[in-house]
Amino acid sequence: MSKFNRKVRNTDKDNTTWEGSASYVRDPRSELVLLAAVNMVGEQTFYEEAGERDARFTRLVRSVAVEHGEWTTRFVTWLRGEAQMRSASLVAAAEAVHARLAAGLHGGNRALVDAACARADEPGEFLAYWTARHGRALPKPVKRGLGDAVRRLYGERSLLKYDTDAHAFRFGDVLELIHAAPDPAKPWQGALFQHALDRRHGRASGVPEELPVMRARAELSAMPVVERQLMPTQPDGPEVLRGAGMTWEALAGWLQGPMDAAAWEAVLPSMGLMAQLRNLRNFDEAGVSDEAARLVMDRLCDPAEIARSRQFPYRFLSAYRAAPSLRWGHALERALDAATSNVPALPGRTLVLVDASGSMRGSVSGRSKVRHADVGALFGVALAHRGCDVELYGFADRPFRHELTPGGSVLGGIESFCARIGEVGYGTETVASLRATYRGHDRVVIVSDMQAFADWSAAGRRGERNTPVSEAIPAHVPMFGVNTTGYAQASIAPDTPNRYEIGGFSDKLFTMVGLLSGVGERRWPWEAVDVRDGDV
Template identity: 40%
Template structure:
């Protein structure tokens, strides 16, 4: 590889990984753009091994699925053009969830047409055999999918492994035609779900009063969203009590107000509250202080408050510990009073994101932008609520750009949390060396995005 080619490859690596890293925090960046596809195509042809490793790493982050599948398709196309072997195995290994064979196939058909090369057809078929069972059929084969399970089967012709999977495949085709009645005994989960839907709507709430309602629903792969549709949109306390134990941690946080409004029994709520404050649950879920604060604000002064306070401190373990010297500028001006993430205002989101980064950082200076800009002391490891209480009320018109010019010297990075109207001017004000992060729409994904954006700029890959 010549020096010029190596330089180009290094530049392309940094650019594509920067797009991927930003997508961790910005949901609007998760759809493949023309530039992203062009970069993936170039690297697939010139640096396949590196791009393959990146695809594997992307599989750890569910929000990157769209970008990951687009990259995988471009890798497969480049391998076909080069006459390389192993494309079938690559596709099979990199498809992780039962909706992904259909999503990848839909992408391929859109960009490359209906003539499927054999390695692509076989790789997707292998993944379908590995991923398609009756639980997957109940969970992912929805009318809104880019391609239904039956479409994938028709286009790739996988060979089922055993009689039970053959029945899954046959029923997938029948579902596609609208025939939901012929269910063999080998599909007990789907039969259990059909039995639930045969119950008249007026009698369904009574079923949830039974002692083993949760087990019945779980046996039919009924998630809380499915149960809500089954109840024609009206959840009850017993309904939440039946489904809450199987809900992911973040879903529980998001629905605490619904639990209270609909009358979840205290016994169930007590167990859920213990789970919310469990260090193991908090660490395993990856929940962040932003999500916990949104939950706290949704149920102020409630039976959940003590557990959420503990969860807030525990969730700091899921925030990156940024090295070096970090300047955090938190805009609390008039523009930040509007609504944003999860019922929080823009000012709320900026406050919790900025405070959490500062408390975890090696060395941090926090400047709150109101009237006037004020430096707020932060001690590593202190409770987040203590830090936020020092920020004062929302209001004022301090310029983030001016604050950058006043305070950025001597820092290794600048994190600016501000309104979209202020973003361009703030970005232009960062002229010194280092890392700058101008964030306007706060999400929990930014905790992961910030260190990875810095990796993109330095070429220090996480894979």
């Protein structure tokens, strides 16, 4: 967890967006939810440095946790589970617990820590963050919460995958610091914990009989290097590798040679969908057969598999762009269709505006090639394909209408939309674009980082007033702002009838289109209802 720091500065000066448009202040919980849903911790954004963004997140968490403890637990549970924001969840839980303990609030902290951990390496990640920020002294709620997570998550395969020298806190370190006892319902876990401690301190002379997967790995590790290249070609090779908990990363190191087609085909059945997505190019370059590739394509075409994988929809767009061959195209299209199945079928006419300005052309994280504008295009095109009567526009200095072929490809529609981004300049003329495109629609959806330029086009009539985005269309028309970045400034007025702002990268973003449509009623993402066939 080496993703934090840098200075903090006040971003609410003059109550405008970064580009000068009139803006609004959200209440702390709304700002926290919106920021958390899009916060790749430690990542630079166009207007906000990584350190100041992280500091704003920390301040919000600490403040809200003291005032709203039970709400914070539900928030962290949703953030790690439904929103799939891993680093943000760990930071939120750690800072929330630290702030609550400092304020003398002791109930519920254990559950907060446990809620942030969904993968076996995360107790160690939590400890790395906590000790860097708050020292090595661990309060009892932290120890107990991590103990709950450890009993739930530690197993043979996770030990083989995550307990490496690359981690500052090995499994044994975590066990010693939190004094975790094994789960009585898992009789093998006592042997696992002891073996993790022995491994950490160089005492392991063998693998206990209670750990068959680790014993199988030890047998493979003892195999002479010259014989290893033959293993993937054996009829039982895939099953032997699976039985030894061999991931593709571990196989690459174990072979001490190239990952050829035979190696990939042997490990393919035991790879997770995310790992398969990230390696489509490697499969093609190694010459993986169409028969073996069919296993991946069948998974991509299975809506249940896509739901279980809980991938952000933009991951399928990223995979589509990275894969050199055309054989994956149809399967990725089916996968994206399943991943965006929560797009509501909106009645009436809908205007969708996707921000294609300069600030939206930055990537969603330092390791991703997917841009915020791509996420906007994905949402806009998916909504247009699902909606009965949707007009889709991109905009920056000016808008452009993007026509979609009925029944056409969503991926193709995204790519054709993105190819036109260069036509419209770099500005964010949101108000002017709304005025140019709104023609009595029943609702408006704006996908943007919400940093609109100031609009003075009506200065003569409004007494030199900077027209807010919220007032660019009639007050009775619902306006949904889909915020891809989560800056402090809000272009759309919060707590105003018919004006809503939501954020996120997961498929739940689509369900959230209808979250706040109840007049006078506040709902949070974890209270969402399914609005796929409802009125918005």
